[in-house]
Amino acid sequence: MNEPAAQVTAAIEAARGNAVCAYITAGYPSPDDFVGLVAAVAEAADVVEVGIPFTDPMADGQTIQQASHASLAQGVNLDMIFSGLESVELTAPHVFMGYYNPFLAYGLDRLVDRMIEVGTSGLIVPDLPLEESGELISKLEGHGLGLIQLVAPTTPKERLAKLAGASRGFVYAVTTKGTTGRATTFDAAVLDYLDRVKSVSELPVLAGFGVREQSHVAELCRHVDGVVVGSALIDAIDRGDDPAAFITGLRPVEVG
Numbered sequence: 001m002n003e004p005a006a007q008v009t010a011a012i013e014a015a016r017g018n019a020v021c022a023y024i025t026a027g028y029p030s031p032d033d034f035v036g037l038v039a040a041v042a043e044a045a046d047v048v049e050v051g052i053p054f055t056d057p058m059a060d061g062q063t064i065q066q067a068s069h070a071s072l073a074q075g076v077n078l079d080m081i082f083s084g085l086e087s088v089e090l091t092a093p094h095v096f097m098g099y100y101n102p103f104l105a106y107g108l109d110r111l112v113d114r115m116i117e118v119g120t121s122g123l124i125v126p127d128l129p130l131e132e133s134g135e136l137i138s139k140l141e142g143h144g145l146g147l148i149q150l151v152a153p154t155t156p157k158e159r160l161a162k163l164a165g166a167s168r169g170f171v172y173a174v175t176t177k178g179t180t181g182r183a184t185t186f187d188a189a190v191l192d193y194l195d196r197v198k199s200v201s202e203l204p205v206l207a208g209f210g211v212r213e214q215s216h217v218a219e220l221c222r223h224v225d226g227v228v229v230g231s232a233l234i235d236a237i238d239r240g241d242d243p244a245a246f247i248t249g250l251r252p253v254e255v256g
Contacts, residue, residue: 004121005146007093008169011046012204012225018217019226021047021170021206022233022247023097025067026084027076028053029237035084037243041233042090044244047170049124049228050085052078052098058127063231078106078114085118095148095169097124103136112139122146122169130166141168148172153193164201171205173197173224186210186219194223211250218252 012019022045027034042048051064053071085094096115103111103125114120122145128136130149137147146168151160153175164171175190198205207220208228217227229250236246 003144004093004116004119005141005144005168008047008095008121008146009203011093012170012206015046015226017225018221018251019046019204019206020217020247020250021045021049021208021226021228022243023049023051023064023228023230024237024243025051025064025071025234026053026081027071027074028067028234029070031071031074031076031080031084035088037237038085038094039088039090040242040244041247042092042094044247045092046226048090048092048094049097049230050081050094050120051230052081052096052102054099054102056099058099061231063234067234078102078111082114082118085120090119093121094119095122095124095146096120097126100125100128108136108139112143112145115145116143120145122148124148124150124172126150130163137166150174151197153190157196160197161200164197164203167201167203170203170225171197171201172228173205173207175207175209175211175220186216191219191223194220198224214250214252217250221252 022041024038024041038048053068053076133147140147148169149163149167150172151163173194175186194207204225206226206228207224211227211229212232220227233243233246237243
């Protein structure tokens with residue numbers, strides 16, 4: 001259980017069905033602010049998802065796109081992100097969420113080496129199909145790191161099982177066909193889909209996209225092991241709210 005990807009799994013399982021994975025854009029709202037924010041987020045979340053700024057974040061909605069562009073305008077890059085993470089000790093495991101081109105341009109061997117040095121447990125790469133991820137998976141898993149796979153309501157049953165079996169750390173169940181941050185109604189079809197993902201996965205399942213409030217978390221956690229919250233957290237940071245308090249406020253209140 002000492003392998004980095006397994007630590008992510010253990011952290012989610014320790015939350016006993018109410019895990020929160022908190023997304024924060026690296027370098028936002030400024031490189032200096034990010035270091036303190038990511039430490040505060042790690043105090044409240046079970047897992048931290050560090051978003052790597054990219055010029056064309058196709059899976060992300062307006063809030064995360066704007067945060068990404070603001071970071072890029074300040075010169076944020078992978079070297080700066082690694083340096084920032086080296087300067088802080090996080091109390092929760094963290095993973096990177098980013099698009100493949102910046103990782104490939106950085107050099108996969110160099111990327112993995114730096115991930116090990118700063119304690120990054122794995123990657124989420126939404127634009128890298130499983131069939132094209134063999135080289136990256138080999139390099140990650142050779143060091144106990146993991147590539148977290150995403151599934152969606154449109155994923156066929158056979159492919160759903162294949163992706164769940166290939167994932168490490170957890171399975172990321174996207175709740176919508178659109179981008180992050182959009183208002184979402186988790187209707188019966190979405191909840192049935194989450195039940196299907198849970199039924200084929202030996203790993204914890206986290207639901208993401210559209211998670212904005214405690215009622216969403218309570219509803220989704222009846223079907224999966226936790227949630228990913230991103231745009232709503234960045235909106236809270238933009239309002240000047242305490243990010244740790246915001247994350248804590250998302251967790252369902254236990255009765256009795």
